[in-house]
Amino acid sequence: MTDHDPDARAEERLRRWRLVLGSDNDADGTGVGLTGADLQRDSALEALYGSNTRRQGGLAGSSPRVARWLGDIRTFFPSTVVQVMQRDAMTRLGLADLLLEPEMIDAVQPDLDMVTTLMGLSGAIPDRSKQAARLLVRAVTDDLVARLESTTRQAISGAINRSARTRRPRHGDIDWPATIAANLAHYQPEYRTVIPHRLVGHARRRSHIDRRIVLCLDQSGSMADSIVYASVFGAILASLPAVDVRLVVFDTTVVDLTDRVEDPVDVLFGVQLGGGTDINAALAYCQQLIEQPSDTVFVLVSDLHEGGVRTEMLRRFGQLVTSGTTAIALLALSDTGTPSWDADNAAALAELGVPAFACTPDLFADMMAAAINRDDVGRWAADNDIAVAQPPE
Numbered sequence: 001m002t003d004h005d006p007d008a009r010a011e012e013r014l015r016r017w018r019l020v021l022g023s024d025n026d027a028d029g030t031g032v033g034l035t036g037a038d039l040q041r042d043s044a045l046e047a048l049y050g051s052n053t054r055r056q057g058g059l060a061g062s063s064p065r066v067a068r069w070l071g072d073i074r075t076f077f078p079s080t081v082v083q084v085m086q087r088d089a090m091t092r093l094g095l096a097d098l099l100l101e102p103e104m105i106d107a108v109q110p111d112l113d114m115v116t117t118l119m120g121l122s123g124a125i126p127d128r129s130k131q132a133a134r135l136l137v138r139a140v141t142d143d144l145v146a147r148l149e150s151t152t153r154q155a156i157s158g159a160i161n162r163s164a165r166t167r168r169p170r171h172g173d174i175d176w177p178a179t180i181a182a183n184l185a186h187y188q189p190e191y192r193t194v195i196p197h198r199l200v201g202h203a204r205r206r207s208h209i210d211r212r213i214v215l216c217l218d219q220s221g222s223m224a225d226s227i228v229y230a231s232v233f234g235a236i237l238a239s240l241p242a243v244d245v246r247l248v249v250f251d252t253t254v255v256d257l258t259d260r261v262e263d264p265v266d267v268l269f270g271v272q273l274g275g276g277t278d279i280n281a282a283l284a285y286c287q288q289l290i291e292q293p294s295d296t297v298f299v300l301v302s303d304l305h306e307g308g309v310r311t312e313m314l315r316r317f318g319q320l321v322t323s324g325t326t327a328i329a330l331l332a333l334s335d336t337g338t339p340s341w342d343a344d345n346a347a348a349l350a351e352l353g354v355p356a357f358a359c360t361p362d363l364f365a366d367m368m369a370a371a372i373n374r375d376d377v378g379r380w381a382a383d384n385d386i387a388v389a390q391p392p393e
Helices: 006-021 037-049 063-076 079-092 102-107 112-121 127-163 176-182 221-238 264-268 279-287 310-323 343-352 361-372 377-383
Strands: 211-218 243-250 254-256 296-301 326-333 356-359
Touching (some): 102 127, 112 127, 127 221, 127 264, 211 221, 211 279, 221 264, 310 326, 310 343, 343 356, 356 361
């Protein structure tokens, strides 16, 4: 088919409509019959979506049959379409329950939705399926690390180095652009040069920790995507020699997963999605982890639906701000948008000086760099066209 063949273009459109509409007897109005691979595509679509009138789907009763179906859709449809069909199969075919079988886990295409589904099933996955489940999750987290690691390491390392500037640098450590900017008042026109009364440079890397980052993750089901990304960033940050990362997850109980932070797969299989939410209890625990407030960045990833004592939660946030800790509330760390969140609590945090907003993974590293530099993170968010919760009027 070419762009100059209107008959072929029309035939292709009808063929696609035939696949979309589905039909047993080509009575869909297109007049198009299917052959070859198109028949197999139609069969895969029929099994999941059925027709407008009678199709009900019929794979839920047979795990091997669903596994074959998953293989078929990966053969006949592009990756983006496969991910949509897998998500739809969760509800239409009961795929979530069938993922407890090893052959099913082997058949699905790894993606973020599969990971969050397995997180929700982690307590029920039988031993014979656990290794396959971990390999699927590993494929997704490895892909995210590859996508995010370089920019994150560069942004965070650069921020730490900038925050460690010294006014008496060695010659090789002088930051010449910053030095020139700091001495423009001493420009000598006749020599066309600046006399540097004050040198600005980077301190040499020290052997001790420069920043502690406390990541506190809400285990609510709506936060599943955010937990996946936070676990990946936690592992990347933990690999930096000047950063000490503490990772805490919570619902109505608090679990410290710092000993697993270097491996996001271990973190994700240590998470229990669902349950209640006690932010106050999580804050009480995290306060114990903050030894040098001015060198600590505390990041709460939560929709702020508090099931604990709200007044105590706000009081503890106030203590964090007063102590000099940089505190941030991320309503989501995800590409999929902000879930339902408690606007009253977000506004109350804004009044305390704690910015509350949703952040995409691609901007997280820049946000952390701003926090490490002790910049106004709320202003950083606004400068990046991110809606930030405002104090009550």
